[in-house]
Amino acid sequence: MKDEFSLIRSITPEKAYHKELIQGIGDDSAIYTPIQNEHQIVCMDTMVEGVHFTEQTMSPFQIGWKALAVNLSDIAAMGGTPDYYLVSIAFPSVWYDRINEIYRGLSDLAKRFNIDLIGGDTVSSDKLTITVTAIGHTFKRKYFLRSQAWPGDVILVTGTLGDSAAGLRILLGELRGNDDEMERTLIKNHQLPFPLIEAGQIMAQMPYHTSLNDISDGLASEANEIAEASGVKLIIDYSSLPKSDELLQLDPKLQKEYSLFGGEDYQLLITAPESAVLEYQQAFKKVGIRLTRIGYVEEGSPSVYLVDGQDKALLSKKGFNHFTD
Amino acid sequence: MKDEFSLIRSITPEKAYHKELIQGIGDDSAIYTPIQNEHQIVCMDTMVEGVHFTEQTMSPFQIGWKALAVNLSDIAAMGGTPDYYLVSIAFPSVWYDRINEIYRGLSDLAKRFNIDLIGGDTVSSDKLTITVTAIGHTFKRKYFLRSQAWPGDVILVTGTLGDSAAGLRILLGELRGNDDEMERTLIKNHQLPFPLIEAGQIMAQMPYHTSLNDISDGLASEANEIAEASGVKLIIDYSSLPKSDELLQLDPKLQKEYSLFGGEDYQLLITAPESAVLEYQQAFKKVGIRLTRIGYVEEGSPSVYLVDGQDKALLSKKGFNHFTD
Missing domain, CATH: 3.90.650.10 (PurM-like C-terminal domain)
Structure with a gap:
């Protein structure tokens, strides 16, 4: 990995939206205090170059935006509110100069919902592969499952x-x-x-x-x-x-x-x-x-x-x- | 993805260790109730074929075990107790018959700490890429950061x-x-x-x-x-x-x-x-x-x-x- 430390520094947010966040990027793990009396909601989705997108179909900014969007959509489908996300990007060196654009796509969408980037990984790979984990919480412990459809609905x-x-x-x-x-x-x-x-x-x-x-x-x-x-x-x-x-x-x-x-x-x-x-x-x-x-x-x-x-x-x-x- | 649904069925745990888990694999997101009064700890690490391992250096079982182990080590480094994990595996079709062995490696280690697999993704790729997110909690809100070293220690x-x-x-x-x-x-x-x-x-x-x-x-x-x-x-x-x-x-x-x-x-x-x-x-x-x-x-x-x-x-x-x- 070419200069992983400076990449991590450049993507580390300057401030956190959540006062409940104790430690974001910069230690072995992130730590936060969950919203009191609410359930936690977690999901994880991966996008791979050549499978989910190509240079022809998506710009680096769009790849970042969409990688987060598909996870936030999974939080929405539970009726939840997103709070945090983690991103792992595996990429070949030819992508290095475009990685900041991917992070800009991620953070532009994250800003709209006040979501904090709290961790992840950057590693080498042959094909750009981006995995996002999003974490959210319920409202008054209410959530929606696929199993709650009833005759007459x-x-x-x-x-x-x-x-x-x-x-x-x-x-x-x-x-x-x-x-x-x-x-x-x-x-x-x-x-x-x-x-x-x-x-x-x-x-x-x-x-x-x-x-x-x-x-x-x-x-x-x-x-x-x-x-x-x-x-x-x-x-x-x-x-x-x-x-x-x-x-x-x-x-x-x-x-x-x-x-x-x-x-x-x-x-x-x-x-x-x-x-x-x-x-x-x-x-x-x-x-x-x-x-x-x-x-x-x-x-x-x-x-x-x-x-x-x-x-x-x-x-x-x-x-x-x-x-x- | 060749038969993603049967793969997901085969890896879905039959029972959960945590009674706090409301919904694991099988919906858009997982939902759980966090341990009362404790902080949440989250980390994410990726391993890529040809970078972190090759067929020469690791068996499929070992790849699974280690992908979880490196994340649990990050939870340990905060003084935490792991509760849940999510796994995303991107893999070429030649790996299909070995994916269950990777999951066996993951679950053999997970069993030792009563950790539940609660989500993830399986997608196609050229190179096997495995990303794990581990989630844990603190004990009496105590945690350890890199920044807590003092002269005289x-x-x-x-x-x-x-x-x-x-x-x-x-x-x-x-x-x-x-x-x-x-x-x-x-x-x-x-x-x-x-x-x-x-x-x-x-x-x-x-x-x-x-x-x-x-x-x-x-x-x-x-x-x-x-x-x-x-x-x-x-x-x-x-x-x-x-x-x-x-x-x-x-x-x-x-x-x-x-x-x-x-x-x-x-x-x-x-x-x-x-x-x-x-x-x-x-x-x-x-x-x-x-x-x-x-x-x-x-x-x-x-x-x-x-x-x-x-x-x-x-x-x-x-x-x-x-x-x-």
């Missing part, structure tokens, strides 16, 4: 679906938009996802039983995870899926593929009782987060069904199983 | 120094031992370091001001970190450094190189008041941990001096600066 989703997948295809030269602005909007959704911490926090302050998943692997995959964890059947109405004006300009087949299986939108998939919907919608509207009802939960063996006009198909994590009747 | 070290570096050289074919048993002992210290959690816990239960560092980068490097963080001068007597019978069979020049700069011994470097030494030694003896006095702390600009007979040299992180007088 409605299914809701934030934002729009499929934009990130379309943006990636444009970056890879596999898809063209109708104009530059359309391309830029879709690409931005892929490169700079914004974690919906605020949405999770809003729900944590309300009294409803809610199940929650962030959409990292595509709506079909996440809906199946809720169905399996909760032991219920989910019925999704395709015509109700929220799509951006940009996505709606694409071929309908691509719209369907990207909105159901695209992934990396980092929207939240929610099941909640009917009585919660209006309150959620009003609170989300105030902070500019779109919330759309896309289906309902039934009793039945764990499964997800997609209704599209007269067609009803079993939706697996990666595709359809159409019925022959 | 004595310097102590656990175990013996230099064995891991010698073991690595043997594995690389750069060094031969006098016999197989000698080689095996040195190699084991490199492949299966045992984190000194117990030593840190013993010290946390005593009332002394203590600074602590685990020896991952070599005695010289860690001593300099304490000197810098505490703003003191450390004087180390080379003749007092604890060496194994196996290391003592090597050429004296190699003994010196490995014991001062070798690293990866994961012993603890301690500074403590003279009044603590006897009590530490008695308590460590009961649990079979060797503790050796190797020097003392003086007022002075941050630096480390090595006394070797009539010779006194400034010891930098990576070498000597001899005086011309």
